[in-house]
Amino acid sequence: xxxxMLVCVTGAGGFVASWLVKHLLQEGYIxxxxxxxxxxxxxxxxxxxxxxxxxxxxxxxxxxxxxxxxNAFKGCDGIFHVASPVSDDPxxxxxxxxxxxxxxxxxxxxxxxxxVFTSSYGAVHMDPNRNPNKVLDETCWSDTEF
Ligand SMILES: NC(=O)c1ccc[n+]([C@@H]2O[C@H](COP(=O)([O-])OP(=O)(O)OC[C@H]3O[C@@H](n4cnc5c(N)ncnc54)[C@H](OP(=O)(O)O)[C@@H]3O)[C@@H](O)[C@H]2O)c1
Numbered sequence: 001x002x003x004x005m006l007v008c009v010t011g012a013g014g015f016v017a018s019w020l021v022k023h024l025l026q027e028g029y030i031x032x033x034x035x036x037x038x039x040x041x042x043x044x045x046x047x048x049x050x051x052x053x054x055x056x057x058x059x060x061x062x063x064x065x066x067x068x069x070x071n072a073f074k075g076c077d078g079i080f081h082v083a084s085p086v087s088d089d090p091x092x093x094x095x096x097x098x099x100x101x102x103x104x105x106x107x108x109x110x111x112x113x114x115x116v117f118t119s120s121y122g123a124v125h126m127d128p129n130r131n132p133n134k135v136l137d138e139t140c141w142s143d144t145e146f
Contacts, residue, residue, distance in 0.1 A: 006077055008031075009032070010081050124140045127143040
C-alpha cells in the first residue's frame with residue numbers, strides 16, 4: 001500500500017493499536033481510529049501523535065454495533081482489526097468472535113479491499129502433536145480439545 005491511503009484501526013487506543021496508529025501516521029497514511037469512547041482521557045495520547053492533527057480522525061464504534069463499524073469503514077482502503085476484549089473471562093470470548101465477524105462483514109459491505117487481523121500466538125501453538133521444529137504458519141491451528 002502507498003502512503004496517502006485511508007486505513008482504519010479498530011480499538012485505536014489499545015496497546016498494540018496505538019503503536020500501529022503511530023507508525024501508520026509516520027508512513028504517511030490517512031488514519032481513522034475507532035474507539036468506544038473518544039472522549040475518554042485514556043485515549044488522549046492519540047491526538048498528540050506526530051501527524052495526528054492533519055491525518056488522524058477518531059470514530060465512535062463498538063465491535064457489537066454493526067452500523068458503527070460500517071460508518072467507520074466507509075471509503076477505507078484497508079482495515080487493521082486490533083480491538084478485542086483481552087481478558088481471562090470466558091464470557092468475553094463470544095464478543096471477540098462476533099466482533100471479528102462483524103468487522104469482516106462490515107468491511108465486505110463497505111467494499112474494503114484488505115483486512116489485517118491481529119491474532120494471538122495462542123491460536124496456533126497449542127497442539128501437543130505438532131512438530132516443534134516446524135515453523136508456525138497459517139496451516140497450524142491450536143487443538144481446541146486440548
Ligand atoms: N499486547 C500484546 O503483547 C499482544 C501480543 C499478541 C497479540 N495481541 C493481540 O492484539 C490484540 C490487542 O491487544 P492489546 O494488548 O493491544 O489489548 P488492549 O490494550 O487491551 O486493547 C484492546 C482494545 O480493544 C478495545 N475493545 C475491547 N472490546 C471492544 C468492543 N466490544 N468494541 C470495540 N473495541 C473494543 C478496547 O477499547 P476500550 O478502550 O474501549 O476498552 C481496547 O482499545 C488482541 O487481540 C491481543 O490478543 C496482543
